[in-house]
Amino acid sequence: MKLTWFRKGTIYQIYPRSFNDSDNDGVGDLKGIIEKLDYIKSLYVDIIWLSPIFSSPNDDNGYDISDYCSIMPEFGTMEDFDELLKETHKRGMRLILDLVANHCSDEHNWFEEAKKSKNSPYRDYFHWRKPGPDGGVPNNWKSFFGGSAWELDEASGEYYLHLFTKKQPDLNWENPKVREEIYNAMRFWLDKGVDGFRMDVIPLISKPLGYPDAPDFGFRKIIEEVYANGPTVHKYLKEMNEEVISKYDAFSLAEGVGIDDSKAGLYVNEDRNELDMLYHFDILECTIVNGKFEEVSPFNLIQMKEIFKKWRDAVHRTGWIANAMGNHDFARMVSRFGDDNKYHSESAKMLITMLSTQNGTLNIYQGDEIGMTNISLNNIDQVRDVQSLNFYSENQLTKRYSEDLALQMINKEGRDNARTPIQWNDEINGGFSLNEPWLKSNPNYKNINVKNQNHDSTSILNFYRNLLKTRREHDVFVFGDFEEIEFDNPNLYIYKKTLGEDKIMVLLNFSSSEESYYYGSRSSIANGSKVLINNYDDLLLDDKSIVLKPYQGVILDL
CATH class of the missing domain: 3.90.400.10 (Oligo-1,6-glucosidase; Domain 2)
Incomplete structure (x- = not known):
């Protein structure tokens, strides 16, 4: 595989409404992002991904576009965007936009x-x-x-x-005029110098012939078997690549909803000339059985190992994927997969240690670098997410759950968890805005914020910085061949990675107790290795074993 800039890079996703409010109207904006570009640069990220900034009535927070070639007034002006793009490039970073091409707004x-x-x-x-x-x-x-x-x-x-809200009518990609409208919009932004697109629900653009009824099985299966991977989806993606993307120094990142590992290569293998990488959902959905709020299953580490392995194998040396454990559509990473209480700092650091050493492009969601957590909303009037509100409204009719339990379910899995304003300091609203934010700030901003962590060498923020700097210096983090160790261990995730002469070993403890890894006579681990990354001050090891503390994550240079 070619070591292209977008494969080796780290992506930082910004949800503009919640990032930084420069004019104190309660909504984040483009000038607010410009103010924080030096901060983003300090994270050693390479690519900024902006969730939609186009004109929209905001039924689904910008994922309902009413004009693909203008800026949402709440966010600023086209001049603000031009300045943002120029200042991003000036700092050596790239900028990609969120292209929503499966549907538009009913106000378009x-x-x-x-x-x-x-x-x-x-x-x-x-x-x-x-x-x-x-x-x-x-x-x-x-x-x-x-x-x-x-x-x-x-x-x-x-x-x-409308596969989403009734204000998001699906576009008919069978009509060549529709495709050309979308391609022209893409050219508009690429001609400005934008570096590519994250493509929202792109596998859904081709509908099944005749619109047949969906079989009577779970909704996730319906997405895979009915809504996604339609009969002409690859024809359209090849056309998009040939007509637009291939003519620029840009890349395409597909949201892989409805795509399993068996179909991945059809979208991203190099010889297909369709998409550059796939953002799969199996990790993000690994605790969800058949719906965002219902049938949630406990986190299972072995299942997570299996997911990483099957996707790694699916595109090995033929295509490329992006890895993420958090984004704007899911609850906070540390609250879902770690411990946001006793071992908050340790587990947040351990999780990014794992994610940064998986093969593929690393995706970080805003706020995860300081360990932002889920929020507990007190009543339904504080909820802003349309998905959560629809769930609550349906439950009002069915009475399947009590109102208190329905709100608890929203607090556990709802999308507002990821959309609370970034916590910059311990002042009003976490420094996001002087006025009431569009979505309630998480009260823990008094303790969890950028200012508190910025000059603390032991903070989550500075751990991210050190880790991402180290990752940039070691290609083995991104491209190394895997050797799994003790795969069936339910608490430890251990693997070696090799790229030429470079070898690392990653040891991760996903439990709240000490766990030992016995390597017997392989004393070179103890005698010849160097600690590259460690989320604790020390590492307990001898010539036969390593003892990992609760949520400890370690990378050894072998």
Whole structure:
């Protein structure tokens, strides 16, 4: 594999609404990001990914776009964006945008024109169907956010498809005019100097022929078997690459919803000329059985090892993936996979030690570098996430759970957990804004914030900085061949990585108790190794064993 800048780089995801509010209106903005570029640079990241900044009525916080070539006024102006791009490049970093091409907003001019007449030239920009045999919805498809995926347009008597909210009508990629509209929008930003796109739910752009009913199995399976990987998806992605991406020094990062490891190569193998890398969801969803809030299963380390291995094997030396344990759609990494209480610092450091040594491009979500945690919202009026609100509303009708339990479930898995404002200091609203933020700040900003950690050599923040600097200096972190050790150990994750003459060993304790790894006569580990990374001050080892403290993470240079 070519050691391209985007494969070796580290991506830092910014959720603009919650990053930094420069004008104190309670909403983060582009000037706020510019103010913090030196901070981002200090993290040794290479690529900034911005969640959507385009014009939007904000039904789904910008993932419902009403104009692909303008800036949401809340975030600033096109001049602000141009300055952000220039200042990012000046610091030696790259910038990618979040392209939402499966659907747009119902307030986009295309959809407003489409509704005016069945003969409108924009009608075929969307998926319209007549009522079903019973006079109701055309089929049994469900929205990702609950309820039917079809909404009746009373004026025409036809239904339009929306796999997300009813204000996010799906675009009809079968129409070449739609594809060219999207390609032109991509060219607009690439011509400005943008370095690529993270492509939201891109596997869903091709719909099954005839819109057949979904079989009666779990929703995750429906996504994989019905909504994603449609009959012409690869044709469109090849066309997109040929017509747009390949003509720039840019890359494409696909959100891999609905793609399992067996299909990964079809999207990202180098000889396919489709996408540059895939952002899979198996780690992020490893505790979710069949829905964000319901049927949540306990975290299982062996299952996580299996997930990393199957994806590593799926694209080994043929394609590329990105690795993430947190983003804007899931609860906080340390709250889900670590211990956000007694071993908060230790587990946050251990988790990034693991993630940074997996093969692939590393993705960090804003705030994880200081160990931001889940928030406990006191009532439904404080919830802002449309997915959580829809779950709560449906439960009001079904009465499946008590109101208190439904709110508890939202607090555990809801998307607002990841969207609370960044905690810059211990002042009002964590230094995010002088006025009330659009989403309540996590009260623990008094203790967990950038200012407190910035000059503390033992902090999570400075651990990230040291680790990412070391990762940049050692290609074996990113590209090394794996040798798993004690794979069936339920508490320890241990592996060696080799790239030419470079060898490292990674030892991770996922438990709250001391755990020992016995390596017997292989005394070179004790005698000939150097500690590159350690989230504790010491390492207990002798000529036969290593004792790892609770949530200890260590990288040895062998």
